[in-house]
Amino acid sequence: MAELFLFRTGNANTKENIFLGWLNKPLSETGIKEAKKVGKKLSKKRVTYAFCSDQVRGKQALLEVAKHHKKAKIIIDPRLRERHYGIFSGHSKELFRDLFPKTFNAIKWKYHAKVPRGENMIDVSKRVFSFMNDLMKFMREKNANVIICAHTNSIKLIREYLEELEQDAVSELVSSPDEYKEYTIFFEY
Numbered sequence: 108m109a110e111l112f113l114f115r116t117g118n119a120n121t122k123e124n125i126f127l128g129w130l131n132k133p134l135s136e137t138g139i140k141e142a143k144k145v146g147k148k149l150s151k152k153r154v155t156y157a158f159c160s161d162q163v164r165g166k167q168a169l170l171e172v173a174k175h176h177k178k179a180k181i182i183i184d185p186r187l188r189e190r191h192y193g194i195f196s197g198h199s200k201e202l203f204r205d206l207f208p209k210t211f212n213a214i215k216w217k218y219h220a221k222v223p224r225g226e227n228m229i230d231v232s233k234r235v236f237s238f239m240n241d242l243m244k245f246m247r248e249k250n251a252n253v254i255i256c257a258h259t260n261s262i263k264l265i266r267e268y269l270e271e272l273e274q275d276a277v278s279e280l281v282s283s284p285d286e287y288k289e290y291t292i293f294f295e296y
């Protein structure tokens with residue numbers, strides 16, 4: 108048996124409501140405060156490893172939480188990155204809502220919707236599920252309790268994996284950046 112704690116990066120330091128995706132923006136002051144809240148809530152948990160993406164906001168959020176777990180080893184894995192928004196990256200969501208009124212919601216929320224020069228959720232799921240398969244083996248071998256700091260879309264797919272959700276339910280998932288989800292993983296030996 109092992110424990111897995113999952114939380115999402117918080118508010119990034121951007122001027123407007125943009126498709127952030129793979130843009131490497133740091134957390135805002137609000138994002139730092141959100142991560143500190145999660146850190147405090149997780150401070151009494153026993154954690155041996157902590158994972159995040161290679162994106163700066165993921166690293167910042169995880170470091171705030173990991174301050175309470177000084178012996179935990181931090182591992183950076185790019186498979187936990189946010190969804191790549193392709194041509195939308197760095198642009199206002201409102202602009203694209205105006206330019207693509209009929210397809211905007213599908214592109215933003217639906218599992219199979221393609222983003223020009225970007226990823227849909229199927230693309231993201233391939234890398235996130237690969238990470239999760241490797242993580243389950245790792246947790247079993249190391250008898251490890253783990254924290255994962257993920258992004259808006261990668262956390263949805265981790266939850267799909269852990270909660271065995273249907274794809275249609277994934278787009279509806281919402282995770283607050285100042286909360287965490289806790290999972291108990293049982294292994295067969």
